[in-house]
Amino acid sequence: MKFDQNKPIYLQIVEFVMESILTKQYQTEERIPSVRELAVALEVNQNTILKAYEHLENESIIYKKRGIGYFVDQQGYDQIMNIKRAEFIQHTLPDMFKNMQLLNISLEDLKSYFQQLNNSS
Amino acid sequence: MKFDQNKPIYLQIVEFVMESILTKQYQTEERIPSVRELAVALEVNQNTILKAYEHLENESIIYKKRGIGYFVDQQGYDQIMNIKRAEFIQHTLPDMFKNMQLLNISLEDLKSYFQQLNNSS
Amino acid sequence: MKFDQNKPIYLQIVEFVMESILTKQYQTEERIPSVRELAVALEVNQNTILKAYEHLENESIIYKKRGIGYFVDQQGYDQIMNIKRAEFIQHTLPDMFKNMQLLNISLEDLKSYFQQLNNSS
Amino acid sequence: MKFDQNKPIYLQIVEFVMESILTKQYQTEERIPSVRELAVALEVNQNTILKAYEHLENESIIYKKRGIGYFVDQQGYDQIMNIKRAEFIQHTLPDMFKNMQLLNISLEDLKSYFQQLNNSS
DNA sequence: GTGGTCTAGACCACC
DNA sequence: GTGGTCTAGACCACA
Known part of the structure; x- marks a missing residue:
């Protein structure tokens, strides 16, 4: 996996695990990879x-069983x-709207970007 | 001026100068405040x-004249x-679209957020 | 190490690192001394x-890994x-030819200087 | 006149005056432009x-008559x-030979560069 | 006055 | 351990 050197790696791993849960690759109450496995x-x-897992644990997204491993919390998905919704509304959106004004980009432009990305992926 | 404790001060100053140029408060070829003035x-x-100014100089946004001061580069505005456009298209947009899919937010939803923000501001 | 008092120390360190790479003392993708080590x-x-390393990083000669250190970039040597070739052709050469004309020195004279230097070293 | 921002302007003016004398544009014992004139x-x-003229005066290249102006010294040309010869031999040449080795440039290559520059000028 | 270099030392986040 | 930010203050060359 390639990491963006501008963001803490552990946060990028937090993101990675979150997405794996959102996309149901890690199911509720399922065990996730051990610290060692994922490190390798x-x-x-x-x-x-470890720092990433502790972070996720603090947010009640995963929990650990001593000697066994980490598991997806029952309320993890929610x-x-x-978290993602809050961040989206409080940061991503205002940030984007501000940039749209500065760069003179309209909602219509956004639509076409959206379609481009959908087609290419 | 109050600074966000989570971002380096010098980068916030970089942002500050950029916006001053974008909003034409600092005109092309105009002298910007001296290092000492702005520090005070x-x-x-x-x-x-100085670190902020050197950063801006590296991006060809400002340039210096020996013993005189820093000036807005001819191509500074552009x-x-x-830079802002590149960042928007390479980071902000993909990031947002990804989150929209994960959060199940449609373009229509975006439009209504947009109108809410416009009304409140 | 003794530094020339007429040139900024950090630029002399830049030169020093460059030559270490050119002479293969620091190999491609190899870790170079940490900031603290070299400072001592x-x-x-x-x-x-740090200023020297940042300079080298801007020129894509070295790159950093968070919390680990600086490494010689893949394209560092090239x-x-x-950079050296550009400087030679744009500055050193024209400067020399200009002086040769003013001082009335011919290419033949250059050759003999060259041989003198080679013999003495 | 355009100045290289990497070298002190006054030294570039020193160079400029020296060359004017070498090329006989300013003759021995002739008056050179006044400080004000040249500044404009x-x-x-x-x-x-003024700094440039004082520098030249220290090197016995020009001298001043109070209230009248600066003049090319009798021994100015020599x-x-x-000075130029010393600098050429002590700095320009060794520097160039060192770079030639690093860049793998031969004396033959130098010759062709020389002809290129002569043709284009 | 201007920018620029350098130091000593503190403090931080990250790996 | 690593790099990075920031301060206070000194000192320098240049215009």
């Missing part, structure tokens, strides 16, 4: 994975939705 | 201002637009 | 080393060659 | 011209030749 898979220090 | 005005160290 | 070794402030 | 002509601060 992503070619990252174990401490970095928690992620809440 | 913003209550930060001179080195912090450079800022290029 | 050269007896200068950490900020001075970049240095490009 | 080159669009530079008078202090800058002085310039000495």
Whole structure:
């Protein structure tokens, strides 16, 4: 996996796990990869994975069973939705609207970008 | 001026100068405040201002004359637009579209958010 | 290491690192000394080393990994060659030819200087 | 006149005057432009011209008559030749030979560069 | 006056 | 451990 050097790696891993849960790759109450496994898979220090998992644990998205591993919390999916929705409305949207004004981009332009991205992916 | 504690001050100053140019408060080829002046005005160290100015100089947004000061580059305005546009298309947009899919938000929803923000401001 | 008092120390460090790469003392993708290490070794402030490294990073000669260190960029060697070649052709050469005319020195004279220097070294 | 922002302007003016003397545009014992005149002509601060003239005076290349102006010294021409020759041999040449080795440029290559420049000028 | 370099030292986030 | 930000203050060359 390639990481953006401008954002903390552990936060990018948090994102990665969140998306895996949102897309149901990790189901509710299912065990997620161990710290070691993921560290090897992503070619990252174990401490970095641990920090990401602790972060997710603090947000009640995953929980750990001692000696066994980390599991997707029952309320994990909903928690992620809440967090993502809040961030979207409080940061992503205002930020985007501000830039649209500065760059003179209209909602119509947005629509065509949207279609372009959909076609290419 | 109050600074966001989560972002480097010098980058916030970079933003500040860019917006001053975008809004024509600093005109093309006009002299911008000296390092010392701005340091006093913003209550930060001179080195912090200098770092911001050097950053802007690297992006060809401002240039310096020895012993005189910093000036808005002829192509400064366009450079800022290029930078902002690139960031918008490469990061803001894909990020937003991805979140829209995950959060199940449609373009129609976006439109109504847009109108809400416009009314309230 | 002794520094020439007429040139900024950080630029002399830039030169030093470049030559270490050119002479293969630092190999491609190899880690170079940490900011602190080099600061101690050269007896200068950490900020001075950092400034040199940032300069080299801007020229795509080295790159950094968060929390790990600086590494020689894949294209580092070529970049240095490009920079040095450009400087040679745009500055050193025209400067020399101009002086040769003013001082009435011919290409033949140059050849003998060249041989003198080679013999003495 | 356009100045290289990387070198002190007053030194570039020193160069300019030296070349004017070498090419006999300013003859021995002839009066050179007044500080004010040259300042206007080159669009530079008078202090800058003054600094250049004082520098040239220190090297016995020009001398001043109070209330009248600056004049090319009797030994001015020879002085310039000495200075330029010394600099050429001590700095320009070794610097160039060093770069030639690093860049893998031979004396033959130099010859062709030389002819190119002669043709284009 | 202007920008620029450098230091010593503190403090931070990240790996 | 790593890089990075920031400060206070000194000192310099240049216009």
